Amino acid sequence: MKEFKHFINGEYVASASGKTFENRCPVDNSLIGPVHEAGEAEVDAAVRAAKAALKGPWGKLTQAQRTELLNKVADRINERFDEFLEAECLDTGKPRSIASHIDIPRGAANFKAFSETLANHPTEGFRMDTPDGKGALNVGHRTPKGVIAVISPWNLPLLLMTFKVGPALACGNTVVVKPSEETPATTTLLGEVMNECGVPAGVFNVVHGFGPNSAGEFLTTHKDVAAITFTGETRTGEAIMRAASVGLRNISMECGGKNPGLVFADCDIEKAVEGTMRSAFVNCGQVCLGTERVYVERPIFEKFLSRMKEEVAKLKLGRPEDKDANFGPLVSLEHREKVKYYYDLAREEGATVEIGGGIPDMGAELNDGAWIEPTIWTGLSDDARVIREEIFGPCCHIRPFDTEEEVIELANDTDYGLACAIWTENSARAVRVAEQMEVGLAWVNSWFLRDLRTSFGGAKQSGIGREGGVHGLEFYTETKNICIKL
Ligand SMILES: NC(=O)c1ccc[n+]([C@@H]2O[C@H](COP(=O)([O-])OP(=O)(O)OC[C@H]3O[C@@H](n4cnc5c(N)ncnc54)[C@H](O)[C@@H]3O)[C@@H](O)[C@H]2O)c1
Numbered sequence: 001m002k003e004f005k006h007f008i009n010g011e012y013v014a015s016a017s018g019k020t021f022e023n024r025c026p027v028d029n030s031l032i033g034p035v036h037e038a039g040e041a042e043v044d045a046a047v048r049a050a051k052a053a054l055k056g057p058w059g060k061l062t063q064a065q066r067t068e069l070l071n072k073v074a075d076r077i078n079e080r081f082d083e084f085l086e087a088e089c090l091d092t093g094k095p096r097s098i099a100s101h102i103d104i105p106r107g108a109a110n111f112k113a114f115s116e117t118l119a120n121h122p123t124e125g126f127r128m129d130t131p132d133g134k135g136a137l138n139v140g141h142r143t144p145k146g147v148i149a150v151i152s153p154w155n156l157p158l159l160l161m162t163f164k165v166g167p168a169l170a171c172g173n174t175v176v177v178k179p180s181e182e183t184p185a186t187t188t189l190l191g192e193v194m195n196e197c198g199v200p201a202g203v204f205n206v207v208h209g210f211g212p213n214s215a216g217e218f219l220t221t222h223k224d225v226a227a228i229t230f231t232g233e234t235r236t237g238e239a240i241m242r243a244a245s246v247g248l249r250n251i252s253m254e255c256g257g258k259n260p261g262l263v264f265a266d267c268d269i270e271k272a273v274e275g276t277m278r279s280a281f282v283n284c285g286q287v288c289l290g291t292e293r294v295y296v297e298r299p300i301f302e303k304f305l306s307r308m309k310e311e312v313a314k315l316k317l318g319r320p321e322d323k324d325a326n327f328g329p330l331v332s333l334e335h336r337e338k339v340k341y342y343y344d345l346a347r348e349e350g351a352t353v354e355i356g357g358g359i360p361d362m363g364a365e366l367n368d369g370a371w372i373e374p375t376i377w378t379g380l381s382d383d384a385r386v387i388r389e390e391i392f393g394p395c396c397h398i399r400p401f402d403t404e405e406e407v408i409e410l411a412n413d414t415d416y417g418l419a420c421a422i423w424t425e426n427s428a429r430a431v432r433v434a435e436q437m438e439v440g441l442a443w444v445n446s447w448f449l450r451d452l453r454t455s456f457g458g459a460k461q462s463g464i465g466r467e468g469g470v471h472g473l474e475f476y477t478e479t480k481n482i483c484i485k486l
Pocket residue numbers: 151152153154155160178179180181209210211212215216217220231232233234236237239240253254255256257287288390392418458462463
């Protein structure tokens with residue numbers, strides 16, 4: 001049986017209290033092993049180690065040396081690919097075919113891409129005139145912000161955690177990570193990699209536990225944490241913002257979504273079906289960028305709906321190691337309860353269940369797991385809760401529309417603003433519509449196609465700030481203007 005300890009100052013440590021909680025595999029609810037739950041003492045030790053490391057060997061490295069170390073980390077993740085894959089699939093139950101294409105490669109890439117992008121970014125410089133005619137030079141100078149708290153979710157555990165740890169370390173900060181209580185494994189394993197690559201002790205720390213009155217709260221309220229970067233639910237983001245307000249600490253928030261797909265009659269329908277299938281059902285619908293509202297122009301509505309139903313019927317539910325399986329369980333039984341609640345609510349709100357809508361019979365070996373059927377609804381009114389609230393499951397509602405103006409209004413009629421997917425072969429329309437969408441990420445004839453040099457983040461209640469490429473620089477560094485009188 002595995003055991004998940006904290007990683008503090010380069011060493012794996014147990015909780016002084018001896019308190020642990022269970023990590024279970026959602027495939028069959030089997031026990032993976034106990035996870036140590038951090039109390040204030042462990043969180044404090046981790047933050048102190050991180051603070052001390054800022055002034056230790058880490059703080060003395062040049063940008064080039066840091067880049068080299070972080071490249072090593074990326075290479076070592078790839079060398080230990082199978083262990084990361086196994087750990088991620090056990091924690092989440094997701095098919096290996098998905099984790100081996102998305103989660104683990106991006107876990108490695110996040111260390112390479114950001115260290116290189118940031119290393120090559122210029123700082124600003126302005127020459128100014130002065131009354132004595134000699135002038136002055138203004139030079140922007142960036143320094144690390146300090147100890148960064150990284151609070152990450154369970155849906156893409158390694159990918160989303162490294163998406164923050166990569167740039168934070170590239171900028172010279174140190175980190176304390178609190179991975180989701182559902183998925184402690186890959187973050188814990190990364191500690192070994194950091195040691196193997198010679199990243200100094202205290203630069204990367206991990207504490208396990210829950211949110212309120214546990215590791216999450218202790219970390220976000222710790223006075224020596226300089227800034228907090230968070231990915232998770234909008235309501236959790238609000239709690240973290242309140243914690244960050246004490247001591248005026250900076251935050252970066254990547255939160256929930258209720259993302260629309262806009263399918264125009266002039267699209268390539270097979271491309272649109274393939275893309276919408278992925279955006280609604282990959283990772284069992286547990287992707288913040290996923291499409292839960294699909295709007296289809298009326299002339300192709302029936303055809304699109306029937307093609308989607310055909311494709312959903314072909315999804316193969318199965319264990320991560322099953323090579324044919326492309327659809328795993330939800331992350332936990334608790335999350336299944338939430339998703340099932342919305343499945344029942346959809347019926348109460350008058351939806352037509354086109355396909356799915358329940359819990360599948362997976363057979364004796366798997367029936368204790370967190371399985372749920374992929375589901376399509378039609379017929380809900382625009383103000384139904386199922387249309388307005390993030391479900392974070394393998395489901396979408398498909399609704400016809402008649403005009404471009406109408407669909408833009410429908411798509412934007414939400415509290416969230418993370419992403420959208422627009423399907424049309426008319427490029428002028430694509431640009432026109434994309435420019436009017438109230439989102440941080442607009443995909444045209446694609447979905448979740450990621451260039452790590454670009455900005456990532458959400459509008460409205462989907463987040464605050466942008467990370468990715470050079471955009472994280474504002475958050476992960478302190479900029480000082482040095483004014484030199486000539
Ligand atoms: N915008 C994005 O980039 C993005 C990416 C992935 C997931 N998400 C969102 O994440 C959610 C799913 O993930 P989740 O269920 O793990 O989210 P969550 O908000 O429940 O938990 C996220 C993390 O916050 C911690 N936490 C909870 N309460 C806390 C508190 N009071 N103080 C400090 N930490 C606390 C949790 O333990 C966990 O580590 C969805 O809403 C999804 O849309 C957003």
